[in-house]
Amino acid sequence: MTEALRHLPSVDRLLGSDAGAALTAAHGRLRATEAIREAVASLRKTVLGGEAMPSDPGASVLAAAEASLSRPDPLRPCLNLTGTVLHTNLGRALLPEDAITAATEAMRTAVALEFSLETGGRGERDDHLRGLLCELTGAEDATVVNNNAAAVLLALNTLAAGREAVVSRGELIEIGGAFRIPDIMARAGARLVEVGTTNRTHPKDYRAALGPETGLVMKVHCSNYRIEGFTREVEAPDLKPIAAEAGVPLMNDLGSGSLIDMSRYGLRREPTVAEAVEAGADLVTFSGDKLLGGPQAGFIVGRADLIARINANPMKRAMRLDKIRIAALAAVLRLYRDPDTVMARVPTLRMLSRPKTDIAAQAERLRAPVGVLLAPLGVEVSLCDCDSQVGSGALPTDTLPSSGLRLVAAGGPGGRDPERLAERLRGLPMPVIARISEGAVILDLRTLRDDAQLLAALEDAAP
Incomplete structure (x- = not known):
């Protein structure tokens, strides 16, 4: 075995060969060196394990290094x-061609992201989406962050940090990646107050929990599971006056969120964002890359004064979108302006x-x-x-x-x-x-x- 190991080629000699030079030219010296070094170490381990040394160990090492360097990128189309x-x-929603075109143009050129073409001064990046969101949802104002979890975190931190957030025990959901409402409340600095039971919550449960320390009342749409049988929940229209009596905002997290009624296509009737706004929620949060059919994003729509407070939160900057996603989202939202064609033009809906x-x-x-x-x-x-x-x-x-x-x-x-x-x-x-x-x-x-x-x-x- 010792004699066999003497035939292991050196990394430098292999790099200096024609095949090694080709690897360096194709992949760079650093990557080629590392790949050859790993291939030599792998061959040494194989020989120590009892297998015979290849007749041409140098060629074997170079072939292994080339295979490693040529391995397909795992993030590839499927x-x-x-x-x-x-x-x-697998990446959730496929984007409409309009969104792909808009994102590509934003990548290729400079865009007026935070620049006012009218005044020549500084602009707001949310302005590219605010008008569209207000038009499609009926909300007074809107803002956007990088996903719905961030939207919930930001809203809670803005309105309930150091105070109580009241939510039904039956709505303390967990979604993928062990994201839990109680955990996000704790990170936001809010104190969770659970009301009701797992299967039944009544208006009196909310009223009994409200007090001087209450920051907001939160309703969470249970989009990833169902509780059936002997159940009861307090719907948003009935929660609105309860929150108003206490002088605190009502926040409705829709999760997926949809801008159109999907029940006409054989799916369960779910509240649309516009219906949630009309039902009296002061803030509504929802995703951009689920039923909406756009890129990953989290939307917050609702009362203008609350949106202004959220936008003033320093955390907002850490969650903002870049020009590529803003361009794609604006293109997707514009498609919803035409209900006659949106189903055919948004791949998720289609x-x-x-x-x-x-x-x-x-x-x-x-x-x-x-x-x-x-x-x-x-x-x-x-x-x-x-x-x-x-x-x-x-x-x-x-x-x-x-x-x-x-x-x-x-x-x-x-x-x-x-x-x-x-x-x-x-x-x-x-x-x-x-x-x-x-x-x-x-x-x-x-x-x-x-x-x-x-x-x-x-x-x-x-x-």
Whole structure:
């Protein structure tokens, strides 16, 4: 073994070879050096483990280094065929072409982000969105931060720091990443006051909790779970007079938030942002990258005096948006001005409203060509009915009837294990992300824009 280890090439000698020079030219000397060093260390470990030294260790090390340096970026495009339209782990909403164009232009050129073209003086970046938000929601004023969690944190810190925030025990939600309302209240400096029970809260519970230390009353829309059966909650219109009697603002966190009524497309009736404002909430917070279908953002709309206080909070600067997201958001919001075309032009809305007959026809078209592409893997392809969901905590109990392709690995290189087949699909140059159900891999086609996307991705599936 000692004799074998003497044949390990030095990093400097490999860097000086033609192949090493090519790696340096392509990836830079620092990265090439580190990759070669790691490849040498890996080969040493392999030999110490009892394996034979390659006949040409230098070539082996350089090949390993090149493979490491050429590894695809993990943050790359993929096909979301999981059946979850707003998949948090896959980036949530796909942006409309209008938003992509606007963001690209903002990246390419200087923009009047905080510059008044009328006066030549300093402007406000929120002004690019404020008018649109007020127009679409009916609110007096609006501001925007980098996500809805930040919106909730900022509002609580502004209005209830050092004071009490009253909320129903049944609305103390936890969302993804262990984000909990009690924790965010503590970070905001507010003291949580729970009222009611897990399943039932009454107006008298709120009234009994209000006092001189109350900073605000908070209502949280339970967007990622449902409590059913013997339940009761106090709706925002009934909470408004209770908060007003105590002289404190009512804050309504909608979570996902929607600017249009989605019940006409087969989803559960949820309050829109405009309805929450009309119901009397002094502040309404909601997300930009969920049902709205835009980039990640958190909106706060409501009373002008409260928005002014929020904007004066020094924390606001740490949460503000850059020019790229502001440009994209403005483009998305402008699409909502035309209710006749918004469903077709916002990908999230288009996918959620897509009829099953259309998806089933796509599945029928794709079954045969997909079967041909996956035949070398020993995969059998058949049509199937399936259920899609909204995702990202929105409408958690609602599903949408959909259609797709059922892949069964009957043997061959794909193996009989559906996990192995799903892994192979994820390993494609254009990864195909599916779900596994009842021993098969399911490709839910609700979110597939066109047939060519899938067929092009699967061309690399064969061994």
